[in-house]
Amino acid sequence: xxxxxxxxxxxxxxxxxxxxxxxxxxxxxxxxxxxxxxxxxxxxxxxxxxxxxxxxxxxxxxxxxxxxxxxxxxxxxxxxxxxxxxxxxxxxxxxxxxxxxxxxxxxxxxxxxxxxxxxxxxxxxxxxxxxxxxxxxxxxxxxxxxxxxxxxxxxxxxxxxxxxxxxxxxxxxxxxxxxxxxxxxxxxxxxxxxxxxxxxxxxxxxxxxxxxxxxxxxxxxxxxxxxxxxxxxxxxxxxxxxxxxxxxxxxxxxxxxxxxxxxxxxxxxxxxxxxxxxxx
Amino acid sequence: xxxxxxxxxxxxxxxxxxxxxxxxxxxxxxxxxxxxxxxxxxxxxxxxxxxxxxxxxxxxxxxxxxxxxxxxxxxxxxxxxxxxxxxxxxxxxxxxxxxxxxxxxxxxxxxxxxxxxxxxxxxxxxxxxxxxxxxxxxxxxxxxxxxxxxxxxxxxxxxxxxxxxxxxxxxxxxxxxxxxxxxxxxxxxxxxxxxxxxxxxxxxxxxxxxxxxxxxxxxxxxxxxxxxxxxxxxx
Numbered sequence: 001x002x003x004x005x006x007x008x009x010x011x012x013x014x015x016x017x018x019x020x021x022x023x024x025x026x027x028x029x030x031x032x033x034x035x036x037x038x039x040x041x042x043x044x045x046x047x048x049x050x051x052x053x054x055x056x057x058x059x060x061x062x063x064x065x066x067x068x069x070x071x072x073x074x075x076x077x078x079x080x081x082x083x084x085x086x087x088x089x090x091x092x093x094x095x096x097x098x099x100x101x102x103x104x105x106x107x108x109x110x111x112x113x114x115x116x117x118x119x120x121x122x123x124x125x126x127x128x129x130x131x132x133x134x135x136x137x138x139x140x141x142x143x144x145x146x147x148x149x150x151x152x153x154x155x156x157x158x159x160x161x162x163x164x165x166x167x168x169x170x171x172x173x174x175x176x177x178x179x180x181x182x183x184x185x186x187x188x189x190x191x192x193x194x195x196x197x198x199x200x201x202x203x204x205x206x207x208x209x210x211x212x213x214x215x216x217x218x219x220x221x222x223x224x225x226x227x228x229x230x231x232x233x234x235x236x237x238x239x240x241x242x243x244x245x246x247x248x249x250x251x252x253x254x255x256x257x258x259x260x261x262x263x264x265x266x267x268x269x270x271x272x273x274x275x276x277x278x279x280x
Numbered sequence: 281x282x283x284x285x286x287x288x289x290x291x292x293x294x295x296x297x298x299x300x301x302x303x304x305x306x307x308x309x310x311x312x313x314x315x316x317x318x319x320x321x322x323x324x325x326x327x328x329x330x331x332x333x334x335x336x337x338x339x340x341x342x343x344x345x346x347x348x349x350x351x352x353x354x355x356x357x358x359x360x361x362x363x364x365x366x367x368x369x370x371x372x373x374x375x376x377x378x379x380x381x382x383x384x385x386x387x388x389x390x391x392x393x394x395x396x397x398x399x400x401x402x403x404x405x406x407x408x409x410x411x412x413x414x415x416x417x418x419x420x421x422x423x424x425x426x427x428x429x430x431x432x433x434x435x436x437x438x439x440x441x442x443x444x445x446x447x448x449x450x451x452x453x454x455x456x457x458x459x460x461x462x463x464x465x466x467x468x469x470x471x472x473x474x475x476x477x478x479x480x481x482x483x484x485x486x487x488x489x490x491x492x493x494x495x496x497x498x499x500x501x502x503x504x505x506x507x508x509x510x511x512x513x514x515x
Contacts, residue, residue: 083330085381183293277334
């Protein structure tokens with residue numbers, strides 16, 4: 001049944017979400033065309049529009065997947081979804097899989113747009129995108145510290161975890177804020193719950209960064225340039241107590257919290273859906 | 281053996297108790313009217329049985345099981361609200377029901393759709409309230425379910441449509457199934473009831489066979505209802 005839920009979830013969301021991407025990509029095409037045609041004023045104008053559109057495209061996708069979760073499970077449509085012969089956790093898993101897919105797609109569109117903007121700007125200076133990339137890699141010296149594919153993989157993983165973490169907090173808040181005890185508050189129930197959850201998670205993140213013994217030590221050379229990155233078994237507590245003269249440690253505790261928090265909040269959301277569902 | 285067994289069921293919203301110590305035993309093969317004034321707990325009871333409310337106290341057994349995955353497969357529920365997405369067309373809704381309910385009969389659904397003169401490709405958002413209600417009734421009655429829970433199936437429709445809806449309900453109801461039908465329009469519907477449950481004042485007021493009620497009080501169920509729940513209005 002999970003497969004059927006995912007299929008119908010994509011079917012329901014495919015009419016709204018990709019439309020936002022298409023508008024953004026069309027604008028990127030127009031932007032690139034202005035460079036090829038050499039219309040400077042139009043290039044500047046479309047580039048500003050494009051950057052605004054690309055950023056709002058990610059925000060709009062978040063709004064669409066979050067409102068879909070609320071409307072489909074906790075408004076009138078919930079009367080259909082919660083009476084299906086499926087486990088509540090399958091309802092949740094299907095929503096998470098489809099929402100994460102759309103969010104990843106929206107970030108890929110954002111990335112694509114930035115590449116188009118950079119390529120267009122480079123073309124104006126008679127440079128190519130690959131030329132700019134080589135200049136950046138050599139100039140920053142990043143390839144001597146970490147392999148580029150590994151860095152890309154870590155950034156992608158971090159992005160994925162971040163998306164899950166945001167959705168976990170929001171879905172949990174909607175599920176908890178829609179239980180019987182918040183019925184009188186209406187839509188304010190999930191919103192206030194989210195504000196409380198978000199604030200609590202921020203405090204926890206701070207504690208995790210300082211206290212969890214996991215961090216990245218960055219080593220600086222004599223002229224202050226970055227010469228190395230190492231994983232270390234400490235957070236930022238020692239650095240805060242005894243600030244070093246050069247280099248330092250960035251606590252990775254918040255990443256640990258993002259992973260554990262996502263798992264914990266999704267699990268709690270599933271429990272609430274199974275045990276405390278109460279549609280108005 | 282009872283198909284639905286309620287034992288000391290309690291459900292409240294905040295300080296207000298809607299269902300108070302309700303115990304009932306409902307057998308298969310009956311059409312039972314669930315009657316009572318506004319706010320007496322009819323919809324709440326149906327929602328609990330359908331699995332839409334899980335924070336209640338007391339015991340519920342549906343075919344011997346607690347409300348959950350198994351019981352949701354047995355129940356065909358028609359809520360008061362429009363639960364279909366506005367973009368859906370009848371053909372999309374049929375695909376959806378066909379994928380989730382093995383007892384959904386698409387041929388029967390299409391036949392009822394023709395009977396109600398609805399278009400297979402008309403989106404729900406372009407349908408009137410009455411058409412949406414017919415659409416949902418089609419989905420519910422096209423299932424060969426063991427339990428039908430209908431909450432105000434004729435709430436927002438004209439008298440002619442009420443009659444058509446009742447015909448559809450009777451024609452497609454499985455003889456060995458149990459149907460619980462909540463309504464305010466008792467006069468229009470009581471002819472199809474085998475039994476009636478009267479809920480009021482957070483409690484069970486009456487549960488008996490319709491013939492017994494008529495014999496005992498010498499009145500129709502509608503008249504008995506008006507007498508039990510009469511309220512004085514000064515003009």
